[in-house]
Amino acid sequence: MPSLGADMDEGTLTEWLVKPGDKVHKGDIIAVIDTAKSAIEIESFHTGIVDRLIVPVGETVPVGTVLATITPPEAEAVTTAAAQPVTVPAGPVTAAAKAEAPPKVTGEQPAEAASPLIRQLARRLGVDLTAVRGTGRAGEITQADVRRAAAAPRPAPAPAPVTREKPGVAARQPVTPLARRLAAELGVDLAAVTGTGPGGAVREGDVRRATAAGQPTAPAAPLPRQAPERAARTAAERALAMRQAIGRLMARSKREIPHYYLSNTVDLTAVMNWLHERNRELPVSGRLVPAALLLKATALALRRVPELNGYWQDDHFNPGDGIHLGVAISLRGGGLVTPAIHAADSLTVAELMGSLKDLVTRARAGRLRRAELTEATITVTNLGDQGVEAVFGVIYPPQVALVGVGRPAERPFATSGLVGARPVVVTTLSADHRATDGFTGARYLTTMADLLQRPEEL
Amino acid sequence: MSEARTRGTAPGRPSAQSPARGRAAAGSPDAAHRRELLRQMMLIRRFEEKTAELYSGGEIRGFLHLYIGEEAVAVGINQALTGDDNIVATYREHGYALVRGISADAVMAELFGKATGCSGGRGGSMHLFDSSRRFYGGYAIVGGGLPLAAGLALAGKMRGDPGVTACIFGDGAVAEGEFHETMNLAALWDLPVLFCCENNRYAMGTALEREHAQTDLALRAESYGMTAWPVDGMDVLAVEQAARRAAEAVRAGGRPHFLELRTYRYRAHSMYDPDRYRDKAEIEEWKKRDPITTLADRMRAAGEITDDEFASIDDKLAGEIAESVAAARAAPWEPAEDLEKFVYSPGPS
């Protein structure tokens, strides 16, 4: 099938003007083809005897397809490069490739067909289901698929959860590019700057006035333009930068927040018994650990003591829009991140565990999402694994509390005058005295302890 | 020169006699010369046939306008031109390029788009250029080269150069405004242009009588105050004679002249043209006056060439063309990094 124009991809053979055995000369018209434009006669570029008509009348074939073969006459030695039998017309290799279109990529589940659980998970993690390839049965999208999609590779995570905008405020305030750049350079927290431009836009002048007035500044977070450069830094450089950022944050916290500290020893006998029973029925990979129950109790207790779940800003307490537990995760090579488990109080213990495991994996792989790093309404630090009894941590501003959990261990315990060994854990609370006082803090810890006495209800 | 104005042919019929035939014109070519004319026409014929095959195979792309049937025109006109003259042609210019001396290798490579092409691969079939041979293209816009030709002639005149600017175009261009503006300007300013109208009777798919209210094109050229001759474009000797005479007249008097070369293309306007606007019988009629066959027959009859000699010319040409195809296939592509070259001249501006 000859190419007769740049826009011709295929042609239909409508008429053969020769048959096998016919003698043809170079230049003879031997067939008629139909193209998108019109019917065209095609010629033979060779002399010889028609050997075989390969493409039948009525068939549409791509440009380059062999239509027929012609045997050159024996008397004339063909000195051209064409091999016998001569094909009509000589099609280039490139045209033949058009005949094989690459197979369509299958396996994508339309979003509507995914289960409600998957859809909810996707919504929560901000995953576009139409872009997820399902690996489940019949191409179904599984939870793992969704989590994998959410954990897409990106440059090194921000070292500290610095909130640029007021959490919970729906609309973004407009900021000019210049003002944004200046704010980053000068360490001005844009959330604290009032814009005087059209539509309340924050402009250069507003930022400069803010620094002049000495408003509290956020620790200098990395400039947006430097993000791509960050990925190129070495691990050591990244670790150092993270350390420095954490240092700045912790220093600010201690400087600004009046901390008070409470601790409580909790009897874990009920928890351990319940776990023992439960885990017997579960496969090893799915077995629950005490930490999961502790986290759930931490979250549920906040429902009863919401004054500890939120932010201190502009001289008053702003309750969080949900209970998003920040979990402190240490990273190999030093460093700490505190991504949040969203709506932790609504998850089952098993889901909490799954979330936690997933966060730890992704945190250590550097694949956390920005939203996860800025969302926490309270943070839990669990150094139980490291063996310390109790943790009195530093609150992450603008949060107002930090819950510490030590290592569950067997300790001598007196009940009804008798001393025995029982599993216990020390829970602690570091709290912002501007937001709450010891009374509230104590109520929280005792609530948590109570919840842990009825693990089946967690 | 008035006896050269033959207006006896009615529009629509090919002229049976050229004005020059039958007269013992001074300096008529000898046998070797005729052999050379024959060879040049066959070069064009075989080259065009080969490009048709390569285009069908997808190695030549874009548009391809074949000169098959019109060879006598390019060969004859070229005989009248020297190295001091300029040529401005159209998109159907492979034949002019070859007889002007641009190598088959350079033309073929240009059709392939390779860096060794005569326009560096940047132009393709419709834009062949060669500054060393004063070959000023290759234009895709019908009539687009005419004002340019007038300008080249103007420059030559202002600088006192002896040269003639040959301006080639077709019967379709005669309908374009740029043709009329240029004819007027050239006649008004006495510009040394040799206007050569290849009247092959079809402007793409529109026949002469459907294109022009007045189909006697030589007559229309005369209306600009310009000397105009119709010529039998299928007879290379007639074309050569007319072209030499006209070119001499331009050089001598510094005034433009017009030749209407009555010719015919056997193939469609371009490769992707279904050619539904012509009667096949008409093509067959014109083929009987094939410029190559008629000259070869005359020479055979006069004992100036044998069948073997003819075949040997053909074989040699086939070999040369095959080599140019091989060379074009092997030639390099211009690197894509050089894309933005040749937009402005290099150097400080």
Place this chain on the structure above:
Amino acid sequence: MSTPQPTTYREAMRAAIRDALQRDDRVFLMGEDVGRYGGSYAVSLGLLEEFGPERIRDTPLSESAFVGAGIGAALGGMRPIVEIMTVNFSLLALDQIINNAASLLHMSGGQFSVPLVIRMATGAGRQLAAQHSHSLEGWYAHIPGIKILAPATLEDARGMLWTALEDPDPVLIFEHASLYNLEGTLAPDAGPVDISRAAVRRAGADMTVIAYGGTVGKALSAAGELAAAGIDAEVVDLRTLRPLDDATIIASIRKTHRVVLVDEGWRSGSLAAEVSARITEQAFYDLDAPVERVCTAEVPIPYPRHLEDAALPQVPGIVAAARRTVA
């Protein structure tokens, strides 16, 4: 250089042409009514008498033919100045300008450059209605292969032509018709100027107004009004529309952070749109306000005075736009 004398833009352009004709035998002027009539804007008045009909050539009304002939003559070794009476008539020669002049160097693989200069009057403001009021220089600036100049001062009218004639590539010079009577002083032997840079006509710190050709004067007037209101405007004259001088434009934005673009072309797809895009690409983080444009309203230019005035960029519009950037 000798003492500056009072003169006009028109006289400066005439002096430039005379100077070129005297310096280089290859230069000649060709166009409608440039000889006997003295030029439709009187630019070439007296030149026919001085240089003769071979070098000052009156052409028939055949834009395509004489622009194409200019291209051919340039190819053939001359340095023609083709005068198209106004940009409105240049549309008849678009095939020659775009398909030949702009493309020959490229199509020929670098073999043939076209050292041609085309001069045209441009712009609106004299109630000449839709077909005689175009400002298409921004449109021409879209085409690779040609260069586009817009002299707005006497120095540029005098000095750009020579540099353009020395350029091996086609250069189009657009003379806003309202500028011919512009008065000023200039040394009689003022020489060539560059054709590749924009110029800061008024230095300022608070915001930038960028204009070219006929709108530079309006931009300067606007700057005067803004100064009285305490806003210090910088005014940049583009001078060359293709190639654009990014460096000067961006340096000004980096300094002032706010910009108004003035362009007598129609707003959509205007040259101002191109400059705005470049500012976003290269100076995004320096902007303290959105880029403002003051262009011609998207109507064919109407005949009655009040409507024509309303359609074209005017000083009050420039001032208002400037105020919006700093408000």
